[in-house]
Amino acid sequence: MYSRTMLKVRTLSNNLKMYGSTSSNFVNVSVNDKSGVAIVTMQREPVNSLNLELITQLKTALSDLERNKCRGMILTSASKSVFSAGLDIMEMYKPNQERVRNFWLSLQDLWMTLYGCSYPSVAAINGHSPAGGCLLSMSCEYRIMLPNFTIGLNETKLGIIAPSWFVATMKNTIGFRKAEMALTLGFLFTTEEALKVGLIDEVASSKEDAIAKADKFIGQFAKIPPQPRTISKLMLRSKDIETLRKTKEQDLQAFLQVVNDPKTQKGLELYLESLKQRKA
Numbered sequence: 715m716y717s718r719t720m721l722k723v724r725t726l727s728n729n730l731k732m733y734g735s736t737s738s739n740f741v742n743v744s745v746n747d748k749s750g751v752a753i754v755t756m757q758r759e760p761v762n763s764l765n766l767e768l769i770t771q772l773k774t775a776l777s778d779l780e781r782n783k784c785r786g787m788i789l790t791s792a793s794k795s796v797f798s799a800g801l802d803i804m805e806m807y808k809p810n811q812e813r814v815r816n817f818w819l820s821l822q823d824l825w826m827t828l829y830g831c832s833y834p835s836v837a838a839i840n841g842h843s844p845a846g847g848c849l850l851s852m853s854c855e856y857r858i859m860l861p862n863f864t865i866g867l868n869e870t871k872l873g874i875i876a877p878s879w880f881v882a883t884m885k886n887t888i889g890f891r892k893a894e895m896a897l898t899l900g901f902l903f904t905t906e907e908a909l910k911v912g913l914i915d916e917v918a919s920s921k922e923d924a925i926a927k928a929d930k931f932i933g934q935f936a937k938i939p940p941q942p943r944t945i946s947k948l949m950l951r952s953k954d955i956e957t958l959r960k961t962k963e964q965d966l967q968a969f970l971q972v973v974n975d976p977k978t979q980k981g982l983e984l985y986l987e988s989l990k991q992r993k994a
């Protein structure tokens with residue numbers, strides 16, 4: 715339906731001209747002219763790890779969609795096996811202090827934008843989705859995942875602690891008890907387990923099927939007046955957004971303290987090595 719041959723697909727307005735094919739182009743946005751639904755595709759090879767640039771481009775794309783009053787947004791990945799590998803560990807390993815500060819502030823902004831967007835949002839999770847990838851998925855209103863992948867907040871397994879707003883997002887998605895178990899274990903759910911626990915809403919057989927299911931979910935809102943919809947959504951979500959907005963600086967300082975701790979640095983080094991050794 716979104717294919718360039720079957721339907722006119724246009725990039726979203728002048729605001730989104732930056733998503734042309736440049737080498738720093740990590741996000742592609744295409745809009746279905748008929749439905750007004752946008753597909754936002756992360757395309758930072760190989761694993762869509764969230765570095766400063768990808769985070770910033772995602773935030774800009776989502777804000778532009780808000781300004782352009784899009785009817786719905788589907789977040790997905792250009793990769794065949796990874797939705798997003800979470801935060802780019804290289805941003806946190808031996809970091810440049812100014813960049814790592816911007817990195818964290820941008821991540822906070824992205825989460826507040828996605829979690830609080832007025833349009834219906836769906837994650838079409840077409841690959842593994844650990845840590846920050848799981849956060850992005852959970853921040854959408856609906857999640858559709860392909861089989862044989864994993865999703866979860868695995869931070870404790872890396873020896874780090876998921877920030878309070880990651881925790882709140884998970885608690886709001888699967889409830890206190892299941893979130894407590896998942897977070898303390900750093901558990902990565904398979905697609906089937908994620909469905910059982912309510913971390914995802916549907917399983918799709920392919921990316922095309924996921925997009926079709928996402929369109930169907932968003933289509934339900936065609937008959938619902940947008941303002942009451944958005945107000946209802948924000949009544950549920952704004953408390954956690956406001957909490958972060960008010961404590962942004964504190965949250966940043968806590969992050970910087972952890973990242974600059976030599977023990978964290980050693981842990982990240984070992985984790986990076988283990989990722990590389992998996993290939994050998």
Ligand SMILES: CCCC/C=C\CC(=O)SCCNC(=O)CCNC(=O)[C@H](O)C(C)(C)COP(=O)(O)OP(=O)(O)OC[C@H]1O[C@@H](n2cnc3c(N)ncnc32)[C@H](O)[C@@H]1OP(=O)(O)O
Nearest residue numbers: 760763799800801802803804842844845846874972989990
């Ligand atoms: C106080 C701090 C709070 C922090 C809060 C959140 C933390 C995070 O989000 S930390 C990131 C946590 N992410 C993970 O644990 C996922 C790690 N990655 C994987 O498990 C696998 O890569 C994955 C299953 C996603 C995909 O597997 P493959 O398709 O087999 O790919 P490879 O493992 O071969 O990876 C390719 C290439 O990418 C590098 N890589 C992977 N993930 C990351 C990452 N998150 N950051 C940076 N780089 C990453 C991996 O090392 C490979 O690199 P090369 O060997 O140089 O090709």
